[in-house]
Amino acid sequence: MTTLLEIRNLTVTFETSNGPLTAVSGIDLHVDAGEVLAIVGESGSGKSVAMLAVMGLLPDTATVAADMIRFDGTDLLALSPKERRRIIGRDIAMIFQEPIASLNPAFTVGLQIGEVLKKHQGMNRAARRARTLTLLEAVGLPDPVGKLRAYPHQMSGGQCQRVMIAMAIACAPKLLIADEPTTALDVTIQKQILDLLVELQEASGMGLIMITHDMGVVAETADRVIVQYQGVKREEADVLSLFETPRDSYTRALLSALPDRAAGGPLSGVVVS
Numbered sequence: 001m002t003t004l005l006e007i008r009n010l011t012v013t014f015e016t017s018n019g020p021l022t023a024v025s026g027i028d029l030h031v032d033a034g035e036v037l038a039i040v041g042e043s044g045s046g047k048s049v050a051m052l053a054v055m056g057l058l059p060d061t062a063t064v065a066a067d068m069i070r071f072d073g074t075d076l077l078a079l080s081p082k083e084r085r086r087i088i089g090r091d092i093a094m095i096f097q098e099p100i101a102s103l104n105p106a107f108t109v110g111l112q113i114g115e116v117l118k119k120h121q122g123m124n125r126a127a128r129r130a131r132t133l134t135l136l137e138a139v140g141l142p143d144p145v146g147k148l149r150a151y152p153h154q155m156s157g158g159q160c161q162r163v164m165i166a167m168a169i170a171c172a173p174k175l176l177i178a179d180e181p182t183t184a185l186d187v188t189i190q191k192q193i194l195d196l197l198v199e200l201q202e203a204s205g206m207g208l209i210m211i212t213h214d215m216g217v218v219a220e221t222a223d224r225v226i227v228q229y230q231g232v233k234r235e236e237a238d239v240l241s242l243f244e245t246p247r248d249s250y251t252r253a254l255l256s257a258l259p260d261r262a263a264g265g266p267l268s269g270v271v272v273s
């Protein structure tokens with residue numbers, strides 16, 4: 001399996017009014033093509049910041065230091081911001097927690113997906129429309145033709161997240177980073193969105209990094225898991241080992257908070273100690 005993303009010794013520090021704040025401290029991680037890596041930890045553990053650092057999306061108050069950030073054979077640290085942006089959005093895509101807030105309320109769904117295709121693939125209007133319809137179908141939205149002209153406020157949160165996923169996979173990325181993609185959604189919709197992400201990941205062979213605070217999400221999606229606490233990696237294991245024999249006390253605490261709904265998932269029958 002080829003390594004898609006490899007990070008060594010990543011540290012991110014923010015300049016704040018109270019002095020420097022280290023949000024990520026010496027993290028190593030890698031994700032292979034075709035693999036689902038979950039990064040799990042409670043709010044504030046630096047999961048999002050680590051991935052935003054890879055994407056080059058942190059504000060100027062952040063200092064990013066790493067021995068290596070290599071994506072698909074390219075050293076991202078050696079790239080100019082412009083070169084990095086060219087890769088990001090085409091080969092690496094990210095979806096976020098608040099789908100409605102992530103979409104522009106002033107533009108139709110069709111236009112917003114079309115913009116991604118225009119920017120990264122230079123498609124003409126007819127090609128954009130055809131590809132957008134294919135994408136809306138691929139993410140399971142009913143009435144794709146009608147959705148082309150729909151505005152975000154005319155759709156549910158779950159539908160907006162499907163649109164965000166369509167935008168993210170529009171250019172067939174090699175890596176998709178999903179940052180708490182179901183946290184803002186109703187419980188009944190959460191499972192559908194997770195199933196969709198895994199389905200798309202399996203069909204395309206892309207790598208998927210799932211950022212979550214929820215061990216239930218980990219159980220339903222991940223091949224391998226990194227447990228992060230206060231900016232530090234506490235444990236790394238394949239998903240079955242993590243649930244069967246968690247080594248770290250913080251991992252055990254997260255597992256003991258596992259909601260009941262995960263019990264019927266793919267790991268049912270595993271005794272969580």
Ligand SMILES: Nc1ncnc2c1ncn2[C@@H]1O[C@H](COP(=O)(O)OP(=O)(O)OP(=O)(O)O)[C@@H](O)[C@H]1O
Nearest residue numbers: 014016021023042043044045046047048049050059
């Ligand atoms: N722009 C910023 N300026 C200062 N501190 C920040 C900034 N962004 C994040 N932080 C801090 O970095 C730490 C890690 O935040 P991060 O968002 O990565 O956590 P997380 O584990 O992803 O949690 P969440 O699920 O809430 O996003 C937190 O203490 C947060 O307050």
